[in-house]
Amino acid sequence: MVRTWTLPLIFAGLMAAGPAFGHAKVTASTPADGAVLDTAPQDFQISFDDPVVMTRLGLVMGSMNMPVTFERKTEAAKSFTIPLPALHAGQYKVTWGALSEEDGHAMTGSLSFTVKN
Numbered sequence: 001m002v003r004t005w006t007l008p009l010i011f012a013g014l015m016a017a018g019p020a021f022g023h024a025k026v027t028a029s030t031p032a033d034g035a036v037l038d039t040a041p042q043d044f045q046i047s048f049d050d051p052v053v054m055t056r057l058g059l060v061m062g063s064m065n066m067p068v069t070f071e072r073k074t075e076a077a078k079s080f081t082i083p084l085p086a087l088h089a090g091q092y093k094v095t096w097g098a099l100s101e102e103d104g105h106a107m108t109g110s111l112s113f114t115v116k117n
């Protein structure tokens with residue numbers, strides 16, 4: 001009885017553990033999440049531990065979409081620098097999307113930062 005159950009359980013365990021190579025993860029961003037800045041940042045930088053194709057970058061202040069010139073490139077990279085428009089004081093939210101080159105998974109994320117007067 002034990003023997004008939006053991007093998008399927010081991011396989012189920014391996015499946016749950018997932019593939020050996022996961023998708024890329026964010027290692028750093030500037031501004032960082034929660035940053036409070038004395039001067040407005042001129043660009044947004046984000047880095048990943050593995051190459052990704054960045055698909056989207058959005059910036060909102062309150063409910064207002066800020067104009068960001070984001071050019072989607074087809075080649076994967078580990079870090080990206082996206083120029084930001086002139087920002088006045090306020091709280092901003094960055095949303096991004098990327099495709100992991102490793103496993104093709106779509107990733108999204110967001111972070112907030114504040115520009116002081």
Ligand SMILES: [Cu+2]
Pocket residue numbers: 022023024100103105
């Ligand atoms: Cu993945």
